[in-house]
Each structure stands twice: as structure tokens, then as C-alpha cells.
Amino acid sequence: MLQINHVTKKYQNFTALKDIDLELEYGIYGLLAPNGAGKTTLMKLLATLLYPTEGSILWEGREIQKLDERYREKLGFLPQDFGYYRDYTPERYLRYIGILKGLKKEQLKKEVPQLIDRVGLSEAAKKKMKKFSGGMIQRVGIAQALLGNPEILILDEPTAGLDPKERVRFRKILTSLSRDKIVIISTHIVSDVEFIANHIIMLKDKQVYANDSVENLCRSLEGKIFSTAVRTEELPEFERKYQVVSQRQEGPNCELRFIAEKKKEGWNLCAASLEDVFLYTYQE
Numbered sequence: 345m346l347q348i349n350h351v352t353k354k355y356q357n358f359t360a361l362k363d364i365d366l367e368l369e370y371g372i373y374g375l376l377a378p379n380g381a382g383k384t385t386l387m388k389l390l391a392t393l394l395y396p397t398e399g400s401i402l403w404e405g406r407e408i409q410k411l412d413e414r415y416r417e418k419l420g421f422l423p424q425d426f427g428y429y430r431d432y433t434p435e436r437y438l439r440y441i442g443i444l445k446g447l448k449k450e451q452l453k454k455e456v457p458q459l460i461d462r463v464g465l466s467e468a469a470k471k472k473m474k475k476f477s478g479g480m481i482q483r484v485g486i487a488q489a490l491l492g493n494p495e496i497l498i499l500d501e502p503t504a505g506l507d508p509k510e511r512v513r514f515r516k517i518l519t520s521l522s523r524d525k526i527v528i529i530s531t532h533i534v535s536d537v538e539f540i541a542n543h544i545i546m547l548k549d550k551q552v553y554a555n556d557s558v559e560n561l562c563r564s565l566e567g568k569i570f571s572t573a574v575r576t577e578e579l580p581e582f583e584r585k586y587q588v589v590s591q592r593q594e595g596p597n598c599e600l601r602f603i604a605e606k607k608k609e610g611w612n613l614c615a616a617s618l619e620d621v622f623l624y625t626y627q628e
């Protein structure tokens with residue numbers, strides 16, 4: 345188990361995270377918050393690239409800083425801007441990272457092709473990465489994070505810049521490997537984690553605002569999501585009163601999906617989605 349105990353992180357006088365308290369067990373965690381909320385800071389703390397200003401992070405009851413290499417060998421990390429060598433092939437790059445991670449050559453001989461296959465890059469294994477699409481590069485990034493079969497997998501905004509098809513492929517890769525790992529995925533894109541994460545962690549005002557299943561988070565908005573049609577000229581007034589989540593033009597009308605505390609005549613009650621929860625939480 346990974347325990348984050350009352351962790352505060354300050355950059356000089358600026359507090360990026362305040363009193364974060366979390367317990368993470370095997371499963372997929374979606375760390376969901378807008379840009380600048382502190383996701384990367386939390387990921388870097390878990391990856392020991394930063395240290396808490398206050399509080400501690402424990403792996404199986406022992407502080408990760410003190411465990412040092414013994415913790416880091418359990419860790420796979422895909423940073424937001426992962427550096428790769430354009431002239432390397434995925435095969436060569438993974439072997440190189442594997443050696444840096446301290447893995448044995450024999451192990452890499454077996455593991456590298458398996459990982460390349462797992463992320464669907466077998467056909468491109470011997471091609472230079474400079475020809476790769478953003479999605480292919482991200483898949484190499486996931487493969488390098490998986491080297492050595494880490495128990496903790498930290499992926500910081502792994503789907504940034506991917507097209508919808510690549511996102512689907514990415515989600516499939518992740519769900520295939522979550523059983524014996526703690527997987528933490530940071531994102532500000534709800535659909536990246538809505539259907540694959542067992543838990544959603546939301547950060548707000550530098551603190552943990554929510555840590556729950558998608559179902560429970562949606563339940564908190566039950567009875568507050570509605571749809572209705574308003575005339576286009578009435579839209580600005582409507583938007584002043586209610587938080588509109590989505591809108592679609594239908595002739596002279598706008599079909600709206602919105603959040604309100606109480607039902608009114610002519611409104612249809614809708615099931616709440618994680619996207620609604622996200623917009624409701626970060627409405628300002």
C-alpha cells in the first residue's frame with residue numbers, strides 16, 4: 345500500500361499542495377483536476393523527484409525516501425514531457441532505459457519484445473522514432489514505464505496530444521494491466537479515466553476534494569442534472585442562472601444540459617456523468 349500522510353508541498357512561499365492524505369492500493373486511480381491544480385507536483389512526489397515540505401509518503405509502511413532504490417525499482421513513471429532519442433528505435437530505446445533501470449540483459453531480451461507487442465508497436469519496433477506519431481511515442485513511453493514490471497505505475501497526462509482513436513487504444517492497454525498494480529493517471533480529460541478508473545481523486549484548492557468511485561461521485565449530483573430547450577436569445581440569461589454543461593443548436597432553440605438545484609416545469613431530469621461532476625466541482 346502507498347500511503348500519503350498529510351503531505352504539503354511548497355515551492356518557496358507558494359503552497360502547491362496542502363495536507364494531502366491518501367491511501368492507494370492495487371487498482372487504477374484517476375487523478376482528475378484542471379491544469380495547475382497540483383497533479384504534476386503530486387506525481388513527482390510519488391516518483392521521489394520532489395520531497396514533501398511536510399508529511400510523509402510510505403510504501404508498505406516505510407518512508408519512500410529512505411527506501412530509495414528499493415522503492416524506485418517498484419516504480420514505473422511516464423513524465424509529462426518524456427525525453428526520447430529521435431534516432432533510436434523503440435527496441436533500442438527500451439533496452440537503453442532498461443539498463444539504466446538496472447535490469448539484466450537476459451531479462452531485457454525477453455521483456456522488450458513483449459512490451460513492444462503489448463503496446464501494439466511490433467511492426468514499428470525497428471523503425472526510428474523520429475517518424476512516429478504522438479500516439480506511437482506515448483506508447484513507447486508507457487512501455488518504458490512498464491519495464492521491470494513495476495508495482496506502482498505513475499502516468500502524468502499520458503494522453504496529451506492523442507487523437508480519439510489513440511485514446512481508446514491507450515485505455516485498453518491500461519485496463520489490461522491494472523490487476524497487480526497501483527496505476528495512477530493524471531489528467532484533466534474526464535473521458536480518459538471515467539470508464540477505467542476504480543477511484544477518482546479530485547484536487548481542489550490544493551487539497552483532496554474527492555476520492556471515490558465514479559458511481560458515488562455521480563450519485564452526489566443525482567437530481568441536479570437537467571435538459572431543456574430555450575430560445576437562442578434567452579441563452580445568456582439562462583447561463584447567468586444555471587451552469588450549462590453542454591449545448592446544441594436545434595433551429596431557433598438551444599438544447600441545453602445544465603446543473604440546477606431543483607427541477608422546474610419543462611425540464612427533463614438526466615443521469616449525472618463524471619463530466620458533470622468535474623464541471624460542477626470546478627465551476628468557477
Ligand SMILES: Nc1ncnc2c1ncn2[C@@H]1O[C@H](COP(=O)(O)OP(=O)(O)OP(=O)(O)O)[C@@H](O)[C@H]1O
Binds near residue numbers: 355385
Ligand atoms: N518549480 C516550481 N516553482 C514554483 N511554482 C511551481 C513549480 N512547479 C509548479 N509550480 C506551481 O504549482 C502549481 C501546481 O503545479 P502543477 O504542475 O503540479 O499542476 P498540474 O495540475 O500538474 O498542472 P499541469 O497539468 O498544467 O501540469 C501551479 O500553480 C504551478 O505554477
